[in-house]
Amino acid sequence: MAIKITDLETPCVLIDLDRVEANLKRAQAEADRLGLNLRPHIKTHKLPRFAKRQVELGAAGITVQKLGEAEVMADAGLTDIFLPYNILGAHKLGRLKALNNRVTLAVTADSPDTVAGYAAAFATGNPLTVLIECDTGMGRCGVQTPAQALALARQIRLAPGLRFGGLMTYPLAGARDKAEAWLAEAKAMLAQDGIDCPVISSGGTPDMWKGHSGSAVTEYRPGTYIYFDRFEVKVGAGNWDDCALTVLATVVSRPTATRAVIDAGTKTLTSDMLGLEGHGRIVGYETAVVKSLSEEHGVIELGAPSDSPRIGETIRIIPNHACVVSNLFDEVHLISGEALVETVPVAARGKVQ
Amino acid sequence: MAIKITDLETPCVLIDLDRVEANLKRAQAEADRLGLNLRPHIKTHKLPRFAKRQVELGAAGITVQKLGEAEVMADAGLTDIFLPYNILGAHKLGRLKALNNRVTLAVTADSPDTVAGYAAAFATGNPLTVLIECDTGMGRCGVQTPAQALALARQIRLAPGLRFGGLMTYPLAGARDKAEAWLAEAKAMLAQDGIDCPVISSGGTPDMWKGHSGSAVTEYRPGTYIYFDRFEVKVGAGNWDDCALTVLATVVSRPTATRAVIDAGTKTLTSDMLGLEGHGRIVGYETAVVKSLSEEHGVIELGAPSDSPRIGETIRIIPNHACVVSNLFDEVHLISGEALVETVPVAARGKVQ
Numbered sequence: 001m002a003i004k005i006t007d008l009e010t011p012c013v014l015i016d017l018d019r020v021e022a023n024l025k026r027a028q029a030e031a032d033r034l035g036l037n038l039r040p041h042i043k044t045h046k047l048p049r050f051a052k053r054q055v056e057l058g059a060a061g062i063t064v065q066k067l068g069e070a071e072v073m074a075d076a077g078l079t080d081i082f083l084p085y086n087i088l089g090a091h092k093l094g095r096l097k098a099l100n101n102r103v104t105l106a107v108t109a110d111s112p113d114t115v116a117g118y119a120a121a122f123a124t125g126n127p128l129t130v131l132i133e134c135d136t137g138m139g140r141c142g143v144q145t146p147a148q149a150l151a152l153a154r155q156i157r158l159a160p161g162l163r164f165g166g167l168m169t170y171p172l173a174g175a176r177d178k179a180e181a182w183l184a185e186a187k188a189m190l191a192q193d194g195i196d197c198p199v200i201s202s203g204g205t206p207d208m209w210k211g212h213s214g215s216a217v218t219e220y221r222p223g224t225y226i227y228f229d230r231f232e233v234k235v236g237a238g239n240w241d242d243c244a245l246t247v248l249a250t251v252v253s254r255p256t257a258t259r260a261v262i263d264a265g266t267k268t269l270t271s272d273m274l275g276l277e278g279h280g281r282i283v284g285y286e287t288a289v290v291k292s293l294s295e296e297h298g299v300i301e302l303g304a305p306s307d308s309p310r311i312g313e314t315i316r317i318i319p320n321h322a323c324v325v326s327n328l329f330d331e332v333h334l335i336s337g338e339a340l341v342e343t344v345p346v347a348a349r350g351k352v353q
Numbered sequence: 354m355a356i357k358i359t360d361l362e363t364p365c366v367l368i369d370l371d372r373v374e375a376n377l378k379r380a381q382a383e384a385d386r387l388g389l390n391l392r393p394h395i396k397t398h399k400l401p402r403f404a405k406r407q408v409e410l411g412a413a414g415i416t417v418q419k420l421g422e423a424e425v426m427a428d429a430g431l432t433d434i435f436l437p438y439n440i441l442g443a444h445k446l447g448r449l450k451a452l453n454n455r456v457t458l459a460v461t462a463d464s465p466d467t468v469a470g471y472a473a474a475f476a477t478g479n480p481l482t483v484l485i486e487c488d489t490g491m492g493r494c495g496v497q498t499p500a501q502a503l504a505l506a507r508q509i510r511l512a513p514g515l516r517f518g519g520l521m522t523y524p525l526a527g528a529r530d531k532a533e534a535w536l537a538e539a540k541a542m543l544a545q546d547g548i549d550c551p552v553i554s555s556g557g558t559p560d561m562w563k564g565h566s567g568s569a570v571t572e573y574r575p576g577t578y579i580y581f582d583r584f585e586v587k588v589g590a591g592n593w594d595d596c597a598l599t600v601l602a603t604v605v606s607r608p609t610a611t612r613a614v615i616d617a618g619t620k621t622l623t624s625d626m627l628g629l630e631g632h633g634r635i636v637g638y639e640t641a642v643v644k645s646l647s648e649e650h651g652v653i654e655l656g657a658p659s660d661s662p663r664i665g666e667t668i669r670i671i672p673n674h675a676c677v678v679s680n681l682f683d684e685v686h687l688i689s690g691e692a693l694v695e696t697v698p699v700a701a702r703g704k705v706q
Contacts, residue, residue, distance in 0.1 A: 011706065065648065086606055088665050110606050110608065111664055140647065140650050141614050141650065142608055253467075255488055255493075255495055261493060261494050266623070266625065267677070267680055271626070272619065296438070312466065323648060324619060324624075328705070350682070350683055352621055353364065353365070
C-alpha cells in the first residue's frame with residue numbers, strides 16, 4: 001500500500017519528482033537552444049541521483065561549492081566536476097590532487113597566492129585546470145579588473161602543472177550587461193596576448209533565461225532551477241507550479257483565531273529572507289503569512305479569524321530559499337503526486353569543508 | 354604532540370572548555386542563590402557530555418525541544434527531561450510513551466486537543482506529567498489567559514493517565530513584569546480551585562540574571578548561557594570573554610584593500626540576525642564588519658585599507674546566534690586555550706522530529 005504524504009512524520013522535506021523532471025528538461029532544452037553548456041550547481045539538491053539525471057539529460061558536468069561535495073559526487077560516479085572556489089592549504093590541496101586523479105576537474109583562483117598554491121601542489125602528476133574568478137559586480141570573490149585577469153592567466157600558463165581553463169563569474173542579479181562587458185573586455189585582452197579562453201562560465205537561476213544572444217558566456221551554472229522557491233518565483237524565474245521542494249509541517253497550536261503555530265522553524269526553513277516578507281508560502285493558505293520563526297516554531301498569521309488550519313493538520317510550505325533547506329535535512333522524501341516514492345539520504349549535506 | 358587550533362580544517366566550530374565550565378558554574382551558583390531550579394536547554398550545545406556536566410553541577414534536569422533530542426539524551430544516560438512542546442499524532446505519541454517508560458519526563462500542552470491526545474495515549478501505563486504552556490507576551494504558543502490555563506489544568510486532572518505538572522512560559526524578553534503578573538494570577542486561580550502548581554518554569558538567557566525576588570517562577574531554562582554569543586553580549590547577558598563558541602574560518606580571497614572573503618557563509622553562521630548589524634564579531638579584527646553572507650562565502654569589510662588579514666590566515670568569529678551554529682556541524686572541536694582537546698560528534702544535531 002502506497003504511503004501518503006499526510007502519513008509522514010513532520011517536519012520533513014518533500015521533493016516532487018515530476019516537477020523536478022520537468023524543470024531539468026526545460027532548462028536543458030533552453031540551454032541547447034542558446035548553444036550554452038549547462039553545468040548545474042548541485043548545492044540545491046545535494047543528491048547524486050539528481051546530479052546523474054542532470055548529466056543524462058545533457059549537462060556538460062556539474063558544479064559544486066565544496067571539496068566535500070565534490071568527493072561525494074565523485075564517489076557516486078560523477079566524472080566532470082567544476083569547483084569554483086579558491087582551495088588553500090596543504091590538506092585541502094592534497095584532497096584536490098586526489099580528486100584530480102579521479103575525475104575531470106576544474107577549480108578557480110582570484111589571486112597570485114592561490115595560483116602559487118596550486119602550482120606547488122600540482123608541480124608533479126596530472127595537471128589541474130584553473131579558471132579565473134572575476135568580480136563583475138557581485139562584490140564577493142574575484143579579480144577586480146580584466147587586466148588582473150590577464151596577469152593571473154599568464155601566471156597560470158607559466159606553471160607547468162596548471163592549465164588555464166577560462167573565466168568564471170557569479171554575476172550580480174540584474175546587472176548582466178555590466179558583467180557581459182567585463183567578460184568581453186577580459187576575453188579580448190587575453191586574445192591580444194595570444195591566450196585562448198576555452199570557457200566563460202556564468203551562473204544564477206534568476207537570470208537563467210535572459211538574453212544570451214551575443215554573450216561571451218559559454219557555460220551556465222544554475223542551481224535552484226531544479227526546485228525553484230519563493231524567491232525564484234518572485235523574480236520571475238519560475239512559477240508556483242514549478243516549485244518542487246516543499247516543507248511538510250504540522251499545526252501544533254492555535255492560540256488565537258488568527259494565529260497558528262507549526263513545527264517548522266529556522267531549523268527547517270532557515271532565516272533566509274532574500275528580501276522577501278515572511279518565511280514561506282503556505283499551499284492552500286496563500287493569504288496567510290509565516291510571520292516569524294524561532295528554531296522549532298513557525299508563527300502564522302491568518303488574514304482573518306478562522307478555524308482552519310486546525311491543530312494536527314499538515315500543511316506544505318514553499319520556502320524562501322530551497323538550497324539552504326536541503327542542507328538541514330539528513331533525508332528527503334521523493335514524491336509523485338500525493339504518494340511517497342522513496343526516502344533518500346541527502347548525501348552531500350553538511351559538507352562544509 | 355598537541356594539535357593547535359590553527360592546524361584544523363576550516364570552517365569548523367571551536368568550543369572553549371574552560372569558558373564552558375566557568376559559564377555553567379556561574380549560572381548554577383546564581384540559580385542556587387536565587388533558590389531556582391536550573392533546567393538547562395540543551396538546544397544550544399546538543400552534546401550529551403555538556404548535558405551531563407550541567408546535571409553534575411546541580412541542574413534539576415535538562416530541557417529539550419524535540420522528541421529526537423530527548424531520545425538522544427536518554428540514550429546517553431540523562432534521566433530527567435522536560436520537553437516543552439505540544440506532541441501530536443499517533444507515531445510521536447508512541448515515541449513519547451516509550452520515552453516516558455525510560456526517564457522522568459514532562460511535556461506541555463496549550464489546547465484541549467493536545468491534552469486529549471495525551472489522555473488517550475497514556476490511558477494505560479505510566480502516567481505522563483503535563484505542564485500548561487502560557488503565552489505571557491511572546492505571541493507564539495500558549496494559552497492566552499489564566500482562565501484558559503485553569504480550564505486546561507482541570508482537563509489534565511480529569512485524565513487518569515495524566516498528572517498536572519504546573520505552568521511553563523517563554524517570556525518576551527524585556528517584558529518580565531507582565532509575565533510575572535500573568536503567572537501569579539494563574540497560580541492564584543489554580544489555588545482557588547484547590548489545584549497545586551508544583552512547577553512554574555520560565556526561560557531565556559537574556560533575562561537570566563534579572564530580578565527573581567518575589568517571582569512565582571520555580572525553575573529556569575536558559576540555553577545559550579553555556580556558550581553565549583554576539584546577541585547575548587549585546588543584551589548584556591555576558592561578556593566577550595564568556596563567549597565559548599567560535600567559528601574558525603580561512604581568508605580565501607582579498608579582492609580589494611578593504612574586502613576580505615572567508616570560507617564561512619550561511620552554511621556555517623546561518624542568516625540569523627537577531628536585530629544585529631553584520632553576521633559576527635571577528636576576534637582580533639573587531640572593527641571589521643561581516644557584511645554579507647552567501648552559502649559558502651562571508652564578505653568582510655575592513656574599516657580601512659589593510660594587508661591583514663592575509664589570504665590563508667585563519668580567523669575566529671563569534672556568531673550572532675550560537676545555538677543555530679551547533680545544528681549545522683556534524684562535529685565540533687573542544688579546545689583549551691589554543692590546543693585541541695577532542696573532536697566530538699554533535700549527537701543531537703538535526704533532530705527535527
